Amino acid sequence: MSLRERLASGSFAVTAEIAPPRGAGTEKITRTAESLRDWVDAVNVTDNQGANVRMASWAGSLAVLAAGLDPIMQMTCRDRNRIALQSDLLGASALGVRNILVMTGDHPKFGDHPGAKPVFDVDSVQLLWTLRSMRDQHVLLSGRTVNPAPDCFLGAVENPFAPPFEFRAERLGKKVDAGAQFVQTQYVFDVAAFGRWLEQVRDLGLHERCSILAGVGAVRSMRALDYMRDKVPGVVVPDDTYRRMQAVPADQTAAEGVKLAAEIIKQVAEIPGVAGVHLLVAGNEQAVPEILANAGIQATRGHEDGR
Amino acid sequence: MPAASPVPVHPRLGVRVAYRLQQVLRPGPGYRWLSARIEASGPVRALFTGAEHEVKSGLFGCRMCGQCALPVTGYVCPMGCPKELRNGPCGGVGEDGSCEVYPDRRCVWVDAYERAASQGRVADLRLLHRPVDHRRFGESSWLNYWQGRDEGLWTDDPKMSPGASTEASTGASPGASTEASTGASPGASPGASTEASTGAKS
Numbered sequence: 451m452s453l454r455e456r457l458a459s460g461s462f463a464v465t466a467e468i469a470p471p472r473g474a475g476t477e478k479i480t481r482t483a484e485s486l487r488d489w490v491d492a493v494n495v496t497d498n499q500g501a502n503v504r505m506a507s508w509a510g511s512l513a514v515l516a517a518g519l520d521p522i523m524q525m526t527c528r529d530r531n532r533i534a535l536q537s538d539l540l541g542a543s544a545l546g547v548r549n550i551l552v553m554t555g556d557h558p559k560f561g562d563h564p565g566a567k568p569v570f571d572v573d574s575v576q577l578l579w580t581l582r583s584m585r586d587q588h589v590l591l592s593g594r595t596v597n598p599a600p601d602c603f604l605g606a607v608e609n610p611f612a613p614p615f616e617f618r619a620e621r622l623g624k625k626v627d628a629g630a631q632f633v634q635t636q637y638v639f640d641v642a643a644f645g646r647w648l649e650q651v652r653d654l655g656l657h658e659r660c661s662i663l664a665g666v667g668a669v670r671s672m673r674a675l676d677y678m679r680d681k682v683p684g685v686v687v688p689d690d691t692y693r694r695m696q697a698v699p700a701d702q703t704a705a706e707g708v709k710l711a712a713e714i715i716k717q718v719a720e721i722p723g724v725a726g727v728h729l730l731v732a733g734n735e736q737a738v739p740e741i742l743a744n745a746g747i748q749a750t751r752g753h754e755d756g757r
Numbered sequence: 758m759p760a761a762s763p764v765p766v767h768p769r770l771g772v773r774v775a776y777r778l779q780q781v782l783r784p785g786p787g788y789r790w791l792s793a794r795i796e797a798s799g800p801v802r803a804l805f806t807g808a809e810h811e812v813k814s815g816l817f818g819c820r821m822c823g824q825c826a827l828p829v830t831g832y833v834c835p836m837g838c839p840k841e842l843r844n845g846p847c848g849g850v851g852e853d854g855s856c857e858v859y860p861d862r863r864c865v866w867v868d869a870y871e872r873a874a875s876q877g878r879v880a881d882l883r884l885l886h887r888p889v890d891h892r893r894f895g896e897s898s899w900l901n902y903w904q905g906r907d908e909g910l911w912t913d914d915p916k917m918s919p920g921a922s923t924e925a926s927t928g929a930s931p932g933a934s935t936e937a938s939t940g941a942s943p944g945a946s947p948g949a950s951t952e953a954s955t956g957a958k959s
Contacts, residue, residue: 532888554840555840556849557839560857571891572888576888576919580888580919593920607848609848609849612850621845624883627915683848683849
C-alpha cells in the first residue's frame, strides 16, 4: 500500500526518513529501506539535509523504490532554481517516484559549504503551486505544456512551534491552497502546544483537505538532544522533557528516548485531525521497530498487499 | 543591478503612517499620467528610480526587486529574509522571534505579522505571492505600481496559475537573452577555504 493509498484509507499512517549517503553507493540506503519496509508506509529521502552534501534525493528515492518501499522525495528550494526543480519533478515522476515533499530548506550557512550561493528562487508555497499546476493543468511556470503530465502526491512541512505562532496554521493553509495533500511537522515534544496548533488547523478545516503527520523523534543521547535544542533551527525542547532525559543514567538515554517517542506517538494519535506520524530518525533508522512496537504499532505494513 | 545579500531590516516607518501613505499613493489617473511622464524620459526615470531607492532603502532596507510586496506585508520587506520568502516565515524562526541566519535580528515575518495584525490586516498575509521576476531587479516599483504592471504579483485565488504574471509574459521564448542582461556577475573565486569548515557560523 502506498502512502497515498494509506492516507486515503483513513488508517494510521507511519513514515520515517532516510539520509542518503555521502558517497556514490546505494548499499546502505537499500539495506535501511529493506529493514523499514514492514514497519512504515513510506520514507522521506532527504535533500542534502542541513545543507550538507549527500547523494541526490531523486537517486536515493530510486534506490528506495527498488528496495520495495514507497519513497517520499524531499525537494528544497535552497539549491535549485525554478528550471531545475521543474525538470527534477518530471524526471522523478517519469521513473516512478510519486510522493514529493516540498520545503524551503536550511540556509547554506548551516551546512558543509557555507560559502555556497543560496538559491531560494521560489519558496515552498510557490513550488507546491508550480508542481500542482504541472500535474493538474499540465503547464510549466512558463505556461508551456507538459506532456505527459507528472503524477505526484504533494507534501509540505510545518513547524507549529516557531513564531509567529498565531500565523502557523494560516501558513499551512497557504500550502494547502497551493497544493499540499499531506504535511509532516517539526519534532513534537510539547504535545499540548501541538494540540493548540491543531485546534487552529481544525478551525480552518485544513485537516479535511490535507493529511497531518506529527513529527516524532527519538533522543539517542544527551549530546544529540543538546544539539537538537541549540543548533537545529526551529526545534523546541521543553524544559520538563530535557530534565526527564537528564535524569536517566547515560547508558539508558537511548532506551528512555525510545520510550518517550512511543508515548508521544500514543498521545498525538488521540488528537482529532492527526492522520499518522512521521519518525524523524535519519541516521538512527534502526530505532524505528522498537519505537513502533512500544507504541503498539505492529510490523504488518508490508504484508497487507503481499509485498 | 547586483543584489546585495538579503538581511532582515526592521522598518523605520510606523505601520499606521505606512497604511495612511498607502491611501495617498493609491493608483489613479493622476499617478498614471505622472508615471507615464516620468517613464518617457530616460534620465528622469533614472533620477526617480534613484530617489525611490534612497527613500525605501532608508525606511525598509529596500533592495529594489521592482515588485514591491510592502502593501500586503505590514510594510516589512520580505526580500530582507535571507531566503527571500514572500509567502510567510520558514520553520527556523527562534523562540524569541529571531532570524535563524541572523540571530541578532528579528524575522521579517514575525515583524510583518505583528504590524499587520495591529491594523487588522492579517488577511493580507494569506495572499499567494507568485515567484519574483529576476529581470525586474533595479526597476522602480512605484512606476510599476502606478502603471498597473504589478497587479499579478499576488492573488487570493489558489486556482490561478502561479506563472500568470512572471513567466507567462515570456511565452514560449527561451530566456537566454534576458539571462545575460541582469548584470549580476558573481565574483570569480567562491572563497574555497571556507568550504571545508562545517561550523554553523561562517
